[in-house]
Amino acid sequence: MSVDQKEQRSKSPRVMFRSSKKSETSTQVGIYSLNGSWAYLLTSPFFILFLIFGLAPIIYCIYIAFYQWDPLDPSMQVYVGVDNFRELWADSNFWIAVRNTFSIWAFSTIPQMFLAIGIASILRNPVLRAATVWRTLLLIPNITSVLAVALVFGQLFGREYGIINYFIGLSGFERVDFVEDTIPGHIAIAVMIIWRWVGYNSLIFLAAMLAIPNELYESASIDGASKWKTFWYVTLPQLKNTITFFLIVGTIGGLQVFAEPLILGGAAGGANRQFSTLTLFLFEQAFINVNWGYGAAIGLAITFIVLIISTINYFITRRIASSDN
């Protein structure tokens, strides 16, 4: 390699950079006029925080998943290879946690979607008075502390003196034990989740509905479509993308359910592990059973499950997008 060539190689990118910078400054104004190095500086706070609080813990978690780990005692930090994962695969408690997580997810997400779309269509009605007040009220459950929600609902669902069982008793049915029985317990937790999130999701659906062009409704009414038919053939198809968004966010939220089952069932998630969700199982293994490496392995398993679901979501979204075209 000649000196000349070297010179050229080292210079060429700089030249390119300069020329691109020139063209930017000459044609664009405002925030776009900032050159490359400034942009890096301005976006750096996010990346620095992400490195410290996001990436570093993830790497640490992957590292200790291959160890029998005690954070306070270096003599108890032993490399065990993939033993934690092998054990996890064979651990029936892990599969119970997977079952619980998806059961609670189904009980909370599907009814919530219908409820949220229903509330959004009511709020969309132009005849409704004080629309802003209603929209604001919907958000209040969302800003309530999840712990407070769990405590209050825990009382409502009480077996002996809970108000819900009082009404069940009045209507002549046997009292339901929302803590010791699996399916009623999952429903109780799903109710807490729905109560917290249905308002928020209604607003999302409302925003999507308001974005639907009015012409579509006008032509529908000219064609003599009934209200129900308008909803079914005009509104719903336009909400497809929003529904996908809702399902993705709902799935991520569903995999993180933690405080509600902890309050109702304790760290083990009840005697039959009926409340043991994936995150609660992780917490129990790491903090109660002092088995940190195993806890980290569960964390990675959760990540893996999220990846699978995201992939499925991705393909569904792509199909929806292509069918639109």
Added chain:
Amino acid sequence: MITTKIRAFLLALALSLSALIAVGAPASVQAEECTKTLKIWSFGDVFLPRLILQYKQQNPGICFDIKKSDLDPLNGTQMITACAAANSHTGPDIAAVEIQYSGYWRAYPQCFVDLRTLKRTSDGKSAKELKSLYLPWRFDNGVAYNGNVIGLPTDVGGLEVAYRWDLLKAKGLPYKRAAVSKAISTWPKFIDFGKQYMAKLTKSEKALKMGFLDNAGAIYTAMINQGTKKYYENNGTAAGKLIYSTNPTIKKAYNTTVTALKAGIGTRVAQFSSDWSVGMQKGKFAMMLAPAWMMDYIKQQASATKGKWDIANIPGGGGNQGGTQLTIPTAGNPLNRQAAWDFLSWYVAPEQQKFAFLTYGMFPTTVSLYKDPEVTGFNDPFFNNAPVGKIYSEGVQKLKPIFAGKYDRAIDKEIGAALTRIDVLISKKKAFNALNEWKTAMTNIAKIAK
């Protein structure tokens, strides 16, 4: 009309402003001069405001920054994180450790300052000299495996039996203190007594699911603490030897609890649930196993039942549930250690523990108070003037030290779950196999405690 509206608005504004000023004013006046601020991590009512105030008055310049969490996050997660980052010295100067966690924290002496190394400013005393003040087995809860003293005890959760004498009397059963204590002197007799009570419940009372004991599962915990060994045996090593599967005390406690569950003497409400508090008010159960600190809880939850309660001796003699040690974590500011020790050793001294007992029912760990006439002569009108001081001090002195280990809580959790599973099966009138549930618990524990 517009002017009236504006006037109304201005008036409202003025009112709210004055309200703001009124709220803000005292805070600005009260600004204190702090030469030293002790950072404390606590839970529940470990630190009583009146005692803190007293210390501040005696030691001007010392301020407290008390952060209260729930017990499990505090002892289970926050303190672990603090210790792992101990070198940053941003952790608490004093932390409260509950007795359930003493087995865990005794495994990590490096997380705490050895209290034998600190000398009190007033008289130069360290934990070594103060040891004789405390109930020996309770002091041991704060001694690490390597002999370091990592905590001093604030209170002991002496366990006795609180019962509704009016309910027992209505059923024609013995209801006077001495007679009840005699009728339930052993656990089998206790279960028999419960059966007699259940047999006398009327149909409507049965329909209301009234029962003898609040939760029969509590018998297990009470019984395992009455022995000399629990899940571990002291074999000279730091970790101890796991004996949970072979220790006859554990198996006996398990079987007795199963018998009690089968006899149906419990109401099956979970302790500290809302059902439990309401049940206490309504006399749903006639008896509960009550640690000393629970007396205050009963008074708060069921104030209308004043005078209808009484206290009897627990079957088997003596018991413990709860109690706290105060520690000085190494994660705290090293410059505050002296001040922290001065305060800590003052707070757990006999005079302060006496105050905590007489006002809040938190039972003292200092042995001199067990002979103090003010304590032994203390009768509680809420509990039908029972001599609670005398009953509890006799009870806590009957207990022996128990070697606590790192996995105590995990083992408790698994055996407790087995008992609850049996309880649920019984309540649904389904068949159960106590031995199989025991084996399931043993398998689960073997996975955890290695």
